[in-house]
Amino acid sequence: MDKRDMLKSFMAYIQLEKNYSEHTVRHYEKDLEDFFLFLEGEDASDLTTIEYLHARNYVTKLYDEKLSRTTISRKISSIRSFFKYGSREFGLSEAAFRSLYHPKKEERLPQFFYEEELEVLFRAVQGDDHLSLRNMALLELLYATGMRVGECVSIQMKDLDRTMHIVKVMGKGRKERYIPYGQFAHDALEHYIEEVRPRLMKNRDHQGLFVNNRGDALTDRGVRHILSECMKKASVNSAIYPHMIRHTFATHLLNNGADMRTVQELLGHSHLSSTQVYTHVTKEHLRKTYLNSHPRA
Numbered sequence: 001m002d003k004r005d006m007l008k009s010f011m012a013y014i015q016l017e018k019n020y021s022e023h024t025v026r027h028y029e030k031d032l033e034d035f036f037l038f039l040e041g042e043d044a045s046d047l048t049t050i051e052y053l054h055a056r057n058y059v060t061k062l063y064d065e066k067l068s069r070t071t072i073s074r075k076i077s078s079i080r081s082f083f084k085y086g087s088r089e090f091g092l093s094e095a096a097f098r099s100l101y102h103p104k105k106e107e108r109l110p111q112f113f114y115e116e117e118l119e120v121l122f123r124a125v126q127g128d129d130h131l132s133l134r135n136m137a138l139l140e141l142l143y144a145t146g147m148r149v150g151e152c153v154s155i156q157m158k159d160l161d162r163t164m165h166i167v168k169v170m171g172k173g174r175k176e177r178y179i180p181y182g183q184f185a186h187d188a189l190e191h192y193i194e195e196v197r198p199r200l201m202k203n204r205d206h207q208g209l210f211v212n213n214r215g216d217a218l219t220d221r222g223v224r225h226i227l228s229e230c231m232k233k234a235s236v237n238s239a240i241y242p243h244m245i246r247h248t249f250a251t252h253l254l255n256n257g258a259d260m261r262t263v264q265e266l267l268g269h270s271h272l273s274s275t276q277v278y279t280h281v282t283k284e285h286l287r288k289t290y291l292n293s294h295p296r297a
Contacts, residue, residue: 001090003047007032010085019174021150022220031078047092055079055096076100110247110277118143118248124234130196131213135226137185137192138210138218141167142242144185146249146267148172149223149242155209162190171268179266250278 011029014020020028038058039045062072079097086092113121125136142152151169159168165186166178181189193209201215208217223242231240246267253263264275 003036003045006047006086006090006092007036007082009089010082013085014081017174019150019154019170019172021148022153023150023224027074028078028081031075032082035075035079047086050083050093050096052096052099055100059100110251111244112248112251113244115252121230121234125230130200133188133196134192134200134210135230137188137196138223138226139230139245140185140188141181142245143249144181145169145179146246146253147179148246148268149220151268152242153208153210153218153220153223156207157193157209158207160189160209162186162193169268173270175268177265177268247278250275254278 007029010032011025014028015025035058036045038061039047039050039054042054042057044050044054059072059076062075067075076097080094083092083094083097087094122136122139125132125139127133127136138152141147142149145167147167147169148171151171154170155167161167164180165182166180168176168178171177197209197211200211200213204211204215206217210218210223212218212222220242227240227242227245250263250267253266254260260272260275260279263278264272267275269275
């Protein structure tokens with residue numbers, strides 16, 4: 001099978017079976033296309049001939065381009081995942097990248113909003129027009145649940161239990177989980193669903209919860225654009241990305257006494273270690289508060 005057909009099959013797999021977000025899928029596709037382009041320059045376009053030397057030369061090229069260790073690590077992961085899939089489906093060897101050195105990622109604490117900053121953002125979103133009301137419902141739900149943006153744009157009307165204030169989401173690996181949401185999110189959603197969504201839908205016929213101004217289902221990219229516009233309205237200069245809302249959700253819960261296992265369950269993390277990064281954030285928050293508040297700090 002041609003490598004382009006293999007790539008197409010792999011992309012369908014991570015999108016439909018693994019349920020990766022649109023944003024992640026785009027990164028995987030770009031990473032693999034860049035690697036294929038490198039192989040053509042090495043006169044090694046046949047994937048059955050790839051050896052450790054090709055993998056090592058590619059990583060050396062990435063370092064020469066002054067890419068961050070996080071980016072290089074992601075590219076290696078993308079290629080490894082492809083060859084693991086290719087080994088199972090097409091008989092490719094995954095040995096070349098299996099023994100490759102994986103650069104250690106830079107230790108970065110997740111970025112999040114302090115409660116005061118989030119209030120400024122919510123105030124900036126307020127408005128009586130249809131798009132402002134939709135954006136408020138979107139922001140309230142993201143903050144109320146900590147769900148991933150890919151999970152949010154996949155929500156169907158039937159996934160909402162509007163009486164119990166619970167939403168069903170489809171997480172990574174097609175794992176379902178149920179997340180409660182509070183009164184603020186409930187009120188914003190009810191207003192949006194009853195008064196705004198039918199007008200935005202126009203002649204469209206689908207069950208997606210959040211829709212754009214043409215009536216089509218909102219996409220990952222659409223959510224990123226909405227959040228960027230909200231930041232501009234709030235006159236906040238820093239960049240925003242949807243995962244910041246997720247980080248904020250987890251950090252605020254832990255700061256206010258939630259236990260780690262509960263936060264893990266709400267976030268849909270398979271391993272507790274993925275959730276434990278937020279303990280570093282909350283400790284840093286406590287340290288800064290102490291240094292700013294204690295007379296002899």
